[in-house]
Amino acid sequence: MDEVIADPIKKFIQLYNRDYTVPLDLKIDAGNEIYHHVPKDVEQKWFEYINEPGFFRDLEIIPDSQRVIKALQQKYEVYIVSAAMEFPNCLKDKHDWLADHFPFIDWQHIIFCGNKIVNTDIMIDDRIKNFVNYPGRPLLFTSPHNLLVTDYERVNTWEEVAGLLL
Amino acid sequence: MDEVIADPIKKFIQLYNRDYTVPLDLKIDAGNEIYHHVPKDVEQKWFEYINEPGFFRDLEIIPDSQRVIKALQQKYEVYIVSAAMEFPNCLKDKHDWLADHFPFIDWQHIIFCGNKIVNTDIMIDDRIKNFVNYPGRPLLFTSPHNLLVTDYERVNTWEEVAGLLL
Structure with a gap:
């Protein structure tokens, strides 16, 4: 599902933008994950985001x-x-x-x-x-x-x- | 899970007993399902029971x-x-x-x-x-x-x- 039919990366970027002003037009470098592009002290925050009820409910297709x-x-x-x-x-x-x-x-x-x-x-x-x-x-x-x-x-x-x- | 590590049949019998006085010591005949042993007009009720949140939460092991x-x-x-x-x-x-x-x-x-x-x-x-x-x-x-x-x-x-x- 994720990154094949559903787009969690866009949602991660939106959430990191909301909480830590990561730019909305962030491009993830080849071979990297979202957590390589966010401040060091919040690089595990994606795991909290993804575990919140509702995270997957409105992902883009x-x-x-x-x-x-x-x-x-x-x-x-x-x-x-x-x-x-x-x-x-x-x-x-x-x-x-x-x-x-x-x-x-x-x-x-x-x-x-x-x-x-x-x-x-x-x-x-x-x-x-x-x-x-x-x-x-x-x-x-x-x-x-x-x-x-x-x-x-x-x-x-x-x-x-x-x-x-x- | 069901009927291998978890026991939904006992719970079905308890629910049919509660609602339609099916006996708690009901034995299901060989080759039959629970719905062969309940009143004709409620034989699909098991499907409602099973879909209610909580049905599977307290099944016996x-x-x-x-x-x-x-x-x-x-x-x-x-x-x-x-x-x-x-x-x-x-x-x-x-x-x-x-x-x-x-x-x-x-x-x-x-x-x-x-x-x-x-x-x-x-x-x-x-x-x-x-x-x-x-x-x-x-x-x-x-x-x-x-x-x-x-x-x-x-x-x-x-x-x-x-x-x-x-």
């Missing part, structure tokens, strides 16, 4: 993800697999966000987990830790933190996913 | 499940995989119940899903629908509704699981 995933459903069995269990206060928020923005994905095809030990043919993910021991075809969805990674087939946008898989 | 799962962790990587997504109001309750009674299972090893498309070697489950297309070794955990099933290796208790796997 990554462009074209709805349209392309709907099209993928014509050809594939599509699952949403989110490492949501790290933030148990937000399970319902994540569920409700999906119900709002991806209502065409039914409950059978939603997985909230820790380790992503799913038995699928393809995985689209921004975190390479999820590709360790994954037996299928990994597609690395571009996010600032993974820009320096060269070990995986990369997709920069949902338009590119469509080009590859449709 | 299936005997020996804590002790045996803790022992299994010495030899296996143990995941809890629950079809919790069917009851989105209860995601947090199920999470908190696990935190209370199985605190030795960390968030990385908890999966709330619909279809159980997990890539594991063994699956202990009471519902044979979860064994369809499952490539590993299924162990059918006995529950009244599955007593007539003969197609799978069966475990009647967690003591039997220990005997097989430890």
Whole structure:
């Protein structure tokens, strides 16, 4: 979900802007995370933000993800697999966000987990830790933190996913 | 979780007893579900009960499940995989119940899903629908509704699981 179909980075920047005047037009450097760009004494604040009920409820949607995933459903069995269990206060928020923005994905095809030990043919993910021991075809969805990674087939946008898989 | 480490049947009976005087010592016949044993006009009431926040929060623990799962962790990587997504109001309750009674299972090893498309070697489950297309070794955990099933290796208790796997 995060950084693939939902945009938590924009929300982090807004919250750090509100509390610590981090600039709203902050660009995260290649290979870095949001916490590399905020004052040293509040670099763990993102973890508080993310654990607050409501954090995930109004995230912006990554462009074209709805349209392309709907099209993928014509050809594939599509699952949403989110490492949501790290933030148990937000399970319902994540569920409700999906119900709002991806209502065409039914409950059978939603997985909230820790380790992503799913038995699928393809995985689209921004975190390479999820590709360790994954037996299928990994597609690395571009996010600032993974820009320096060269070990995986990369997709920069949902338009590119469509080009590859449709 | 349900009917394997947590006991929703006892709670269903208590609620049907409270509202419709179904006897507290009700035994569910082999191959049947709770709704086969309640008045015709309230046989779907179980679905309302289960969707109420709090339903899963105080379920009794299936005997020996804590002790045996803790022992299994010495030899296996143990995941809890629950079809919790069917009851989105209860995601947090199920999470908190696990935190209370199985605190030795960390968030990385908890999966709330619909279809159980997990890539594991063994699956202990009471519902044979979860064994369809499952490539590993299924162990059918006995529950009244599955007593007539003969197609799978069966475990009647967690003591039997220990005997097989430890």
